[in-house]
Amino acid sequence: MSASVTMRDIITGCATHYAVEPGLLSSHRRDHLVLSARMLAFWFGASLARLTFAEVGEALGWDEHRAQTCFATVEARRRSPAFREMMDGVETAILAIARLRELGMNPRAPSLDPRSIAERILAGGERAAGMASIHEIHALCQAVLAADDARPTFEPQLESAHG
Numbered sequence: 001m002s003a004s005v006t007m008r009d010i011i012t013g014c015a016t017h018y019a020v021e022p023g024l025l026s027s028h029r030r031d032h033l034v035l036s037a038r039m040l041a042f043w044f045g046a047s048l049a050r051l052t053f054a055e056v057g058e059a060l061g062w063d064e065h066r067a068q069t070c071f072a073t074v075e076a077r078r079r080s081p082a083f084r085e086m087m088d089g090v091e092t093a094i095l096a097i098a099r100l101r102e103l104g105m106n107p108r109a110p111s112l113d114p115r116s117i118a119e120r121i122l123a124g125g126e127r128a129a130g131m132a133s134i135h136e137i138h139a140l141c142q143a144v145l146a147a148d149d150a151r152p153t154f155e156p157q158l159e160s161a162h163g
Helices: 007-018 022-026 032-047 053-059 064-077 081-102 114-130 134-150
Strands: none
Touching: 007 022, 007 032, 007 053, 007 081, 022 032, 032 053, 032 064, 032 081, 053 064, 114 134
16 A cells, blocks of 8 residues: 655655755745755645645745746656666655655654764774765755854954054
């Protein structure tokens, strides 16, 4: 028996694949990972959950037109065998999430805490570093960039020639 798929399952699966927080799919952020996850969520909502574009748009906090546009974009990209293969993997994850939910296991997108990832890798050495997932690497990169953006910049003070 196939599990019935909800938008929550789809959002969790797409967010997990792209290593972004599920809530960002409803935001207006336009960075590549969020946009990619959001577009797939629109497509899977219409095709896998069999929701209307209006229902998918509402679930993601966007309008029907945006859902249609994203669906068409993903449809065009599905011509690529590599893109279809990636989507097959995401669909498998979504179906697994739906099945776990039906079994009462309440799956959630994994929390990718950069500090715990870094501690695990440093404690485990080269082997642990080599086994880090792409999602963990993304989380570490995002943490480094966020820390760098938060770092204050200092302008050097030039001494006055008159002073």
